[in-house]
Amino acid sequence: MKTVLLSGVPQSLRTDAWWMDGAPAPQRAGRAREGWQLRCGLLVVLLALGDWLVWQAVPGLSLAVFALALVAAAVAMWRRRVWVLGIGAVAALPLVEVVNPLTVMIAVMGVSGALVLLVGVPRADLWRAALRLWPFGIAQGVVDAGAAFEARGADPAEVRIRRALLGWLMPLGLSGVFALLLIDANPVLLDWLSGLDRLRLPDGVRVMFWAALVPLIWTVLNAPRLRERLIARRRAPRMGPAREGLINPVSIARALVLFNALFAVQTLSDGVFLYAGIGLPEGMNHAEYAHRGAYPLVITALLAGLFGVLSGPWVQARPVLRALLIVFVVQNVGLVLSALFRLDLYVDAYGLTRLRVAAAIWMGLVAGGLALMLWQIVARRGTGWLMGRVAVMAAGVLYAVAFLNTDGLIARHNLAQDRSQSAVYLCRLGEAVIPFIAREPALCPYRPVEVKAPRDWREWGFRNHRTRRSLAAVMQTQAAP
Structure with a gap:
């Protein structure tokens, strides 16, 4: 009976949304249709809004308005978690300052985060769900489009209409796209058509812009229906101290002794030449010495941090290894601070550039990550604790940089x-x-x-x-x- 009552709505489009909660079966059928129609109506409205705001306009405030409109439409559609509008507003704010790749990336990440929070994804799955949202949503949109035409209604007239649409939509749609592109490529035909005052055809590029917006908007309107797919995951085998290979207690102990010795030589060298003011070899000044070492030291610190993460499971239960790793991380923090000091010397000699500003920010992030790793080792926290806080720190720094007039x-x-x-x-x-x-x-x-x-x-x-x-x-x- 339920299948007959809901036969006008494709199976892939049915959901237990607010308009179906607690309703008898006949009302659920009608409300399911209404929900489907509401999504289609919002799709048309948002498509028109996107065309008006973004098309043939230099990116500016319009992008921020459109990003916030997408989140607002999803909240209005599903009537839940109104507070995610605040996340959408914060994510769109950098676009008000300036539109560049960084602010666009922040807006996309913020809208994705707002939508997965609207879905009700568990806290542990937020990052995974945000990365899956758009590919899964676009794929679901293709499935929904096919299901809409495959559904069979009880009304014979509805069946005939669906068959007609199914038979003509693809030929007419693609023919229209090809016609627009060919007209745009034919100056004679384009000039002739331009003389027809009443015929105003959108150009092919604009049609492709609409075609690109449709799956994105549909994903926004259907985000809650993707919840199970967004949080589904395979349980990976747990990597831990029971599996010995290249990384084992003996190799870690020997590596930490050698690493600490090597880093001590570098720390001593910096102390002699950079801080104590002892003269450099002939033909080398402090700016040259600083420039040669600034970037390699940061790469060295990153590799050292990776080693610290990989060796963590083996180190926690062994006090001697923990002590060696703490000394190693402390030396790496000093190494990054030395790289920052080198960069400062070089900037004093040769001035600022975009690359040097980015390098200073990156060095600060690396130093902060190593400091968090040091606290993780001392407090005996897990790798997940470290990664989550490093991600939050990096996101906060990038958000602040979006407002920096470099x-x-x-x-x-x-x-x-x-x-x-x-x-x-x-x-x-x-x-x-x-x-x-x-x-x-x-x-x-x-x-x-x-x-x-x-x-x-x-x-x-x-x-x-x-x-x-x-x-x-x-x-x-x-x-x-």
């Missing part, structure tokens, strides 16, 4: 230190350096001193707004008698 920081530092040799580099940076160039017109004589304003609110960005205000203040100061 180009402005570089220009301010280099010009304050009178790094004339970095003038060519400054001239190649983004619009954030324009106010600094305006103060010294001779710095970049061939670069226009202007910052483009957004054409409308969709392209507005807070960093661009601040840069235009700074430039206006500089120009006003220079124009004053």
Whole structure:
């Protein structure tokens, strides 16, 4: 009886949503149809909203609005966990500052996290579910599309309509796409069609943009239906001290003795040449010494951290190995701090660049991760404890960096230190350096001193707004008698 009552709704589209909770079977059938129609209606609305906000507009505030609209639509659709809207707003906030690959990545991660929290995924499965959401959601959308046309209704008229759609949708749809692309590629035909005032056809690229948005929006609207697939996992065999191989108590003990000895030599060398002020060999200055060692030391610290994670299960139960590992990690923290000091010396000599700013942030992250590892060893915490906190720390740092005006920081530092040799580099940076160039017109004589304003609110960005205000203040100061 239930199959007949719900026959108008494909099996893959049925769900125990709020509109079906506690309802008798006949009402559940009607509400299932209503839920299906609601999802389709929201799909059309969000597709139109995405086209209006994003299409043919320079990415700006519109992306933040669209990201928040997706989360709001999912919350409205499923009527649960309204507080995840706050997560969506926090994730979209960096896009208000500026649109770049980092802020887009933060927005995607934030929307994914909001959706898996809306689903009710257990805390231990959040990261796995967020990574699975989009591929699983897009695949489910394809299944839903096929199921919608395969469903058999009790009404003969509905059956005829489904058969007609099934027979014509693919030929007409692909023919329309091919026609748009061919018209766009044929100047004569395109010119002829452009003369028809009443015929306004979307171009092929716009149709492909719609086609790309549809599965993403459908995934957002159907996220709760994916819960079981998002949290499903195989139980991997537990790796532990019972399985001895290249990593075993004897090899770890010998490795830690050798590693500590090698790192002690490097620490002593840095103490002599960098901190004690003892002269370097002839032909080498402190800036060159710092530059040669900064990046290799960070790579060394990363490998040492990986060794610490792999050796952790063997070390916890052996006090001597724990003591050796603690000394090793402490030396690595000192090594990273030495790399930061080297980088500071090199920046003092040659100025800031984007790569050097990124290196400083990365070194700080590595030092923080090693400090957490040290606490993990002392407090006898598990590897999962360490990985979770390192992930939270890295996410927090990346979120803060999204609001950092790197180009402005570089220009301010280099010009304050009178790094004339970095003038060519400054001239190649983004619009954030324009106010600094305006103060010294001779710095970049061939670069226009202007910052483009957004054409409308969709392209507005807070960093661009601040840069235009700074430039206006500089120009006003220079124009004053």
